[in-house]
Amino acid sequence: MNNKFKCLLTAMLGAALLLSGCGSDTGKTAKEEGKVFHYGTMAYGPAMQNASTDPHDTYCGWSTVRYGVGETLFKFDNEMNVQPWLAESYEQVDDNTLKIKLRDDITFSNGKKVTGEAVKACLEDLIKRNDRAPHDLKIDNITADGQTVTIHSAEKVPAMINYLADPYGAIIDMEAGIKDKIAVGTGPYVAVKVDDQGIELTKNEHYWGQTKPKMDKIIVRSITDGDSLSMAMQSGELDAVQGLPYASLPNFQDTSKYKISSTATSRVYQAAMNFKTPALQDDRVRKAIAMALDKDKFVNVLLNGNGVAATGAFPDTTPYGKGLNGPKYDPEQAKALLKEAGYTETNSDGYITKDGQPLTLRWLTYTSRQELPLLAEYAQSALKDIGIKLDVNATDNYKDFLKRGEYDIYAQAIVTAPTGDPEYYLMSKIYSNQPYNNGYYSNPQVDAMIDQLHNTFDRNQRNDLAIRIQQQILNDDAVLYASFLKMSFVMKKNVTGFAAHPSDYYEITPELDMQ
Structure with a gap:
């Protein structure tokens, strides 16, 4: 009798719980919280x-x-x-x-x-x-x-x-x-x-x-x-x-x-050359680095097409990102430039040397953007092909290394047009002596054009100035622009x-x- 009573009681409690759920969508917890988005x-x-x-x-x-x-x-x-x-x-x-x-x-x-x-x-x-x-x-x-x-x-x-x-x-x-x-x-x-x-x-x-x-x-x-x-x-x-x-x-x-919502953005994956690094003060070395990277391969293979190859700082869909000419992928010409710069010997590891010293550069980046470690890995392989050794430091403590100047190339992801205007990026990342000019790039001609941009209200003139500024940055091989982010949301x-x-x-x- 005792066992039968227990079974009956269990059945009654189960029925009561079942009935209490009738008329509600997701039960008591969901009713208390309402509609919740995770x-x-x-x-x-x-x-x-x-x-x-x-x-x-x-x-x-x-x-x-x-x-x-x-x-x-x-x-x-x-x-x-x-x-x-x-x-x-x-x-x-x-x-x-x-x-x-x-x-x-x-x-x-x-x-x-x-x-x-x-x-x-x-x-x-x-x-x-x-x-x-x-x-x-x-x-x-x-x-x-x-x-x-x-x-x-x-x-x-x-x-x-x-x-x-x-x-x-x-x-x-x-x-x-x-x-x-x-x-x-x-x-x-x-x-x-x-x-x-x-x-x-x-x-x-x-x-x-x-x-x-x-x-x-x-x-x-x-x-x-x-x-x-x-x-x-x-x-x-x-x-x-x-x-x-x-x-x-x-x-x-x-x-x-599922549904996926995607859009191209102005978040660019860029690598700034540190002009305080003696080897990078030679434009031939900077240009060789830029010519060693196949941006289309990076976007189509490593990013599975989830990006757009970049020429300058802004997408060419913007009026201030059109008509730019950047370095083309040409590893043989890159090798020729390095030889012209005095790197004529190769050591047993396959890296070029000058005065007996191999050309070794420190690539600093961080891991919170999945594209950056991929870019670092690709750059390391591509530069090895032209004889440059790249030591990659991918760390979330990158700011400490920036403060100490312990890098030769700094790769980051940055939204270049967060204000829908080119001045923000050019003034903060390119203008001489600005705290976020991580490459210590300084060109009086570029500064003068940024000053002119800062004082110009006419939209067409601003766009033209921005294009001219970017072209000079590319001519100086000061920054390597790899790709723009294609952002995707995946949802139920x-x-x-x-x-x-x-x-x-x-x-x-x-x-x-x-x-």
């Missing part, structure tokens, strides 16, 4: 720095905007044209003065209205704490009157509205402050937890936009191992991923299960409103939904 990415910026959604902290603004926490005064459309976002309109009063009229219906996620004074306070903190914004914006003073903000720059800044679309320009509530690395923005989602492992977000109940956020919770996970990212997507643990290894993409071609078939954008900024938007 997103895995290899490109979670702060995981490589100090995790934060404070846009004024180095490059943390990328996470602020990418994951829907903050929005900027201006944004880019799919053709990278700048458009008002939190701004309603703007007026270039004179060469040094920009007047911006804010929308009147914006609120922060805490329900507080976004006013001219709030924007003024945010921008003043930006230029006080960010390492790039002061140099970009050249702001002298800011005034606010109701919903109008007037920015006066110390000199002409023709690309001001483009710079204000950079993620560091995300508008946050300065009175609320930064608590637990969380900023209060205007976006469709609110960060509730931020650390090196990822970020957790909830719906912004005060979102001002016409399209309201559809997800109740979003969990962004930083997964820097490509195989782990792929397996998590295949197992159903994740709803969408960004940054899958190219070899994994064929696993997601089943359109009954039921995910909608989630698409790759050429700016590499906008990911979590109000349109995101799961059917």
Whole structure:
């Protein structure tokens, strides 16, 4: 009787549990949490720095905007044209003065209205704490009157509205402050937890936009191992991923299960020659290195076609990236140039020597972008073919080596047109003595053209100057441009409103939904 009673009780409890699930989609846990979106990415910026959604902290603004926490005064459309976002309109009063009229219906996620004074306070903190914004914006003073903000720059800044679309320009509530690395923005989602492992977000109940956020919770996970990212997507643990290894993409071609959104971006994989390295002060050596690499092979074979071979700093789909002539793949001519430079002997290992010393160069890069180790491996093989020994240092501590100058070639992935304008890259990476000019390249003619670009408002003239500057960089063999990233999002078939954008900024938007 006792055993029969136990069996009966078990059956009754099972039935009760079954009935309790009737009428709900996913049971009690899902009912409590609502609609949850699980997103895995290899490109979670702060995981490589100090995790934060404070846009004024180095490059943390990328996470602020990418994951829907903050929005900027201006944004880019799919053709990278700048458009008002939190701004309603703007007026270039004179060469040094920009007047911006804010929308009147914006609120922060805490329900507080976004006013001219709030924007003024945010921008003043930006230029006080960010390492790039002061140099970009050249702001002298800011005034606010109701919903109008007037920015006066110390000199002409023709690309001001483009710079204000950079993620560091995300508008946050300065009175609320930064608590637990969380900023209060205007976006469709609110960060509730931020650390090196990822970020957790909830719906912004005060979102001002016409399209309201559809997800109740979003969990962004930083997964820097490509195989782990792929397996998590295949197992159903994740709803969408960004940054899958190219070899994994064929696993997601089943359109009954998955969708893929891809777009070409201005993220270029480049290698800057260190002009402090004696051997690289000889242009023949730099040119030989450039001629030894077959960019088409790198893109089509090593990247499985998930990229575009580069000539200059900007894609030729942009008006300031057309008509450039760079070094062509020609290993025999590369060998001839090295011989002309005095490397006439070869040691027992097959490497060329000069005065008895082999030509050995240090290639510095990092691993968080899967293309960079592939580029380093390919460069090592290609340069060996022309007799140059390449010692590769692929490390996430690359900044320490940069500070100490312990490298001869520095390869990185960088978005060259984050503001939809060429000046940002040319001023920060090419202009003499700039902190991000990692090759220590200096050409007075190039500096003069960048100065002219900085003072030119006419769009056609700016494009022409940018092309001329890039051509001189290529003539000097100062930077080797390998390829541009083709970014792909892989998602479950039921995910909608989630698409790759050429700016590499906008990911979590109000349109995101799961059917």
